[in-house]
Amino acid sequence: MTVFRDDLLNPTLRDVFATFKLDKDYVWGEGSYLEDAQGNRYLDFIAQYGAVPFGYNPEFVWEALAGVRKRGLPSLVQPSLPGEALRLANVLAECAPGDLCYATFCQSGTEAVEAAIKLARSATGREIIISTHNSFHGKTLGSLSATGKDSYQMPFRAPAPGFMRIPFNDILALQTALEENRGNVAAFIVEPVQGEGGIIVADSGYLAEVQALCQRHEVVFIVDEVQTGLGRTGKLFACEHEGIEPDVMLLAKALGGGLLPIGVCLSSPRVWNDDFGMLHSSTFANNSVVCAVGLAVLDKLRQDDQKMIKEIKLKGDYLLKQVQDLQARYPDVIKEARGQGLMVGVEFHALNDCGSYDMAFLTDQGGFTALLSGFLLNVYGIRLAPFLNSSMTLRLEPALTIEYDEIDRVVEALEMICRIMDNRDYVLLYRYLLGDNSRPHEIRDYRPQSRKIKHSTLTEGETVDHRFAFIIHYPGPEDVVLNNPSFASLSREELYAFLAWESRTKDPGIVCHMPAIRSQNGQTVEGWMIGVPYGGREIMQLPHEQTVDMIGRAVDMSRDLGAEIVGLGALTSVVTRGGRSVTGRNVAITSGNSFTTLMGMEALFLGAEKMHIEPIAAHGGVIGATGSIGRACALIMSEKLCRMTLFGNPKHANSSKIRLNSLTRDILNYALERLHAGKSQGMSLWLSRVINLLEGKKDALAADFLAKVKRAEFSLTMINEICSYLNIDEPIKTSIDISRDLPDCNLIIATSNSPEYLIFADDLKSGAVVCDVARPADVAPAAYQRNDVLILEGGLVKYPDTICFGANLGYQDGVSLACLSETVLLALEGERRDYSIGSKLSLETVQYLRSIAKKHGFGLAGLKMGNQPINDKDIEEIYRNSLHLKMAENL
Template identity: 35%
Template sequence: MTENHPQETSLFERYVNPELGELTRRIGLDKAYVWGKDCILRDAEGNEYLDFLAAYGALPFGHSPKPLLDSLASFRDTLEPIFVQPSALQASGELARRLLEIAPGRFKSVTFQNSGAETVEAAIKACIAATGRRRILAARNSFHGKTLAALSATGNAKYQDVFFAPLPGFDFVDFGDAQALHEVLASKPGEYAAVILEPIQGEGGIRVPPPGYFQAVRAACDEFDVRLIIDEVQTGLGRTGRLFAIEKEGIQADCLLIAKALGGGVMPIGACLLGERAYSEDFQLKHSSTFGGNSLACRIGLRVLDLLLDRDSPLLANVLENGAYLLDRLRSMARKYSNVIAEVRGEGYLLGIEFNVGRESFEPYFGSFLGIIAEQENLVPLIAGHLLNVGRVRVAPTLNGANTLRVEPPLIATRADCDRFLQALEHTVAVVAAGNTGALIAHLVDGEPLQRQSQSTSASRPQPSSGIPRFGFILHPLELNNYREFDESLQNFSDEALLRMEERLNPLLEPFHVSSIQLQSPDGSRAEGDFIMVPRSAAQLAKMPVEEAAALIEDAMAIALRRGAQLIGLGGHTSIVTGGGIRVAGKGVPITSGNTYTMLSAIEAAGIALETTGRSFSQVRVAVVGATGSIGSAIARLIAVKAHRLVLVGNPRSARFNLPRFTGVIQQIAHYAATGVAYDPGSVLDCLAKRLAAGESVEQVAQAVLDDNSPGATLRYNNELEEELRQADVVLVATSSTERFIEPEFIKPGAIICDLSRPANVSHAIARQRQDVLVIDGGIVEAPGRASLGSRFGIPEDLCYACMAETMMMTLDKVFRDASLGLDLDNRDLELFPLLAQRHGFRIAGLRSFDQALEPGRWQSFLAQFEHARPHRKIGEPA
């Protein structure tokens, strides 16, 4: 196993916000900045970054603006009181007067708060007090803050639901649709206190309304006597190249909200400007704030206005000019990379780049992960991470418009800064447009990117057919190489890099549909099915709390059900963590773990290999590793029909708990002997059946086996893995371990090892060091007509795992019931699946070793050590 490489966590993640800290770490945005000046940030390692985010617009003059820091320092000399409530606050009055002078329209007073969200709260309260009404109308995908009333006006359920928001009385309408807004107001005349809107939706994806929208909104508000709140927390004070974005609309707001830039990036402050229609005595007397309007914040606000309104400064003109330049260049970039950029929007230094990416954007097997990441709205965060770590430019996604990248530099950003940003962005966009997942995430995992350009494709995924039986099959990555197979852009990644990718990015992903298959049986039966991926490794599933893992698998099942599944199969560790399917059974759809046919096909493959060496199960010592598990115990039961010497091998790590488990397995074998099943003379089952025939009970027979357990016993058990491997001629491995723990030095010369475990348990070193040992993959099956799985799962697309085949053959035969569930496989399933396999054309797909067709030279080399080997016999041709 590759050594685990945990990512170092910051103090912020450990002590402030573990969830947000973990998310930013996973996507590479967890920088600790130690220095900032103008548009540049520097981390502890001395790396410099161009800041084109500007604290979501709160840094109009960039980092550490000297005039504002000087204003802060002046308080040491003047000793002006900062917090004196209540009193005639001089600085507060001065700032309010200045704001009323420069505001677009006529306003009566200003109330100060400490943030944008508080300013929204104040406006809502003011309008409710002024009108005596309680309903508020906001726009969908808006963002007004995260305090409770502001959150209630924020049009995104993702941020509201957990807090039981919105509060009663908050309604929503599409942004930009004035007719719809008019209809809502008309539907409840006399109930709405206010409409609250942003001039440009920021977190909603930098959405610019159509011309004339706000004039129509103003008219509707006037018609129904509703107050209009214009939220300029993000757009106000120069962001769009105008002092206020609403200026170009030429309308009068009843409340105008300012924050972010008013503090100049050094102090939090917000201001709510109230017009005559929003002003009331009740609000003025009953709304207050301990820190609102403090002298320090207001002095900073005054200095900010001085700098913005300096007639000798070209600041706002530059924002207009450079903003138009950025918009033009970005739209050219969008035309060049039209397969991934849908639209560029915005004004001034508030721009948004919307990405539209899916798996159909790229050729098959190149860009697969990138497409999935995009479909689950994780692409833009990774783009931001790539820009930060590779391009050394800082940007971020918008919160509500998850597919939109926000471009929001400080107002002081120069044309040269814009060009530097554009150059870095185009490099990243070119990587995305090529579908080069490896190049996009290489910086996160120390991976070696593949320098290859993908070709766009318009290929679409097949949709379910009507009236044809359908299954869903749930699987997960089994080996690190699965990632390279699934997305060829990861071909150059080492195992260590893939493991880091797995650890860092898998937890960000939800289950997804991978591919579909169409089947036709030799008897004419048809079926279709879908493969649904749970993006967690076996080790990750094993580490998760059982409830959490089961919930994730149920999410995958829900995808299959939406696509019409009438039966769901579980593959790999999805079966193990659900107790052989027990934990997810009874959810309205039949479940199969696939364990029965997996076990049957593995025994068949091992028997073919053994027979070709000139031996039979009656002549060799057979060991079942993992015999206390579901598949292992069933293998032991069936092998006992033929084998004359059988040892059950348990997990040495749980040796002290294994005796009751061994007892249960031995009792199962004895019960099987009592069913009258046919068995070979001299076999384990024959020996047990004779004792039963002599009058001993199943329990007595099992106890006798447990009491004997001598080296020469027909049936025995042991926790010493190495001891048994050194003596076994045939080893069948079926464990829940995620490690390759069977090493070359343990194995007896001439041994055949059939590894059913997924992930596999046999070390690759055996293939290199032990030419006298044969390792075969258990449970690899050829489907009827060599039907294609439509994706790669560690085997060729026209082969499948036996657990998949069990689900397929049940669907072809319309056997829609639970099967192979739990730890004790049903004898009726042991009888059913060989019949179904024969009827519908499933068969062993030749002999395979370590996920590859067994090479003829390797096969002949192994056979050469057996006197009675039959090398002339053809094993089924591998695909």
């Protein structure tokens, strides 16, 4: 082979394994230990879901195979009466409960289930097979139809006709189903312990009542012991715990001794029939080699009066007691520890409101226990696995030969997880994904820094008026830390690596549910945060089709949750062309940019007032002026300022020049409109003065300029020519060089969509005010070290109620981001139209949002610098520092 590919078995699972570093190549196994190709040794606590009952490469199984070879036993000899298969059938009949005796051999548990379904239908002449919710019976079509989880069935158009489900451990539900379908139920199939469902043990007496009901209604009683059989629960068969005698019992997994595949459908004379006997067959059934192993397995389990099984019960009781003690010590982490024998499940509490959107997202994606499994494997060398049906439960299902000290080793590692979760030091669970496999030593308590969701209260019986959703992602590394305080221990590069890891996830997910937000007028809305797993770099650099598809599916998820309007947070509006790419999906869309513009400019002008900057004398700067928010901010800035510099993207110099020239025309057109409306302030005041100056001139050039101004034939070139003619400064400049031209500005709004910092400490004039509404931030952290400039975080909104979206989004209670707040406001109004879409925001929309914000009690939340509220005293000190610096420079 010239190229070795590792995606040829199952590329889908390969990606999952690689995501959580479960993609080991095990090259050696003995007992409960495995070794990978790099020589790392692992304690296996999965035992292939019970299919490796005696650990890897048990000597007695190899001895049985050596005996087969020594005898020269033929493996497949149909049609005949194969002796080895008959011997195994006789041993099974001898030890199985009741009168089970007829053995239909196959290669797997799912085939055994298929055989049982056919057997029941042929024996009764009826169709319906009843199974239970949360059950697992296999993945071929018939067994899949009996499996109690919709997500397994839907892609394959299952269930097939004739299947129905009822709750597990609910005898009344079975009685009702049998009575309502009297005469048409062929069988009821059930696991004594739901394995893939998360180790749910049948209630005491349940199976006996089931047996009685089935007998009364002449329904075949099928017990699926594919996972529980052959010693796993501390009895040879789990049936023995209740003393039941089913009509059909199914075995597989352990019967092959961990080396060969074999399953069997054991049936009683009551059920066996000639139609089944003549028409059901399998080429590889009655395999003499495999049956010889099955005989060796049964001999091993039954020797010394079932000594091994008695030991299994003691070890199982010990394991269960240890994890139940863990649950008692960490009740806020472990929801339940349950099981029977060496078949134990540890279920963790849901993480919907755990102080971390990442953990909530992982929970929603069903990846939480995969994260834990990867952590245990890479950090502690312990191999555990999640359940297919229960994504919050870890499986503890070791080989039947496990030792007590090995159980202790696993429980100690689980306790470390509990300590991490209890203290919310979540970063310790992720470090292995970034290449750090060291064991945690110091666990810090981040509970005091962790926020909980707070919502408005609803009166009894009250329902919300409308629903919204908001799509979010991490614009930059600093946002990861804000949301997950424990991630502060990571370097910036490690945070970028974490964001790159998250981007491997293929689907959006719910990270927060807000049950109710009430406005000051009494209206209420319910909402959801939908996370897309991209950092700022990823969302801007990954293929556009990929990111838009992800955001589109997040919009669809929002709609399906019942949202009437969906907001686009951070860069999701940028990559969807201001939302245009995701409109038309039967739900209203808003980019949130209009209210962000409004709140950002209000914060900037408030900051200017407190820093004693008169707008008429200020020089404004707009970073990211070619974007939708930047354009709108420039227009609003022009209402008060007569001098502005518009900054474009140096990476796209030509297109920036065209768009900045277009924006210049828009600003001057807007100024002329305002002048005609009698509003002589800012750029309209400048225009009024220019008109007066031109009217005072008597030459043809002045007349030509004046005519062009009055006809609104504006261009940057024309304005520069007029200013040169009148010998005055240009009101508007354009630039793509921040370091050269930003120091001229003292009133700056930063609105770019750059994933990297644009404004650095040396770029700012002493006494300047900056409002950074960009996500990720445009201002570099080092700029905050200057004590002579005021740098504000823009777009923060005060709510009329002290709600909190949790996980450090929303800052102090009752405060949140403007883009999210626009979505909430429109939802409160019951709006079902798109808003703030595209690259040109309507100032009418901005004014509309100003009016409904006032109506519902939403407003600017005050000023914030460096993630901390800043008061008038602090700002005055910054102002005085700037004065001292200017005085020193003038000396």
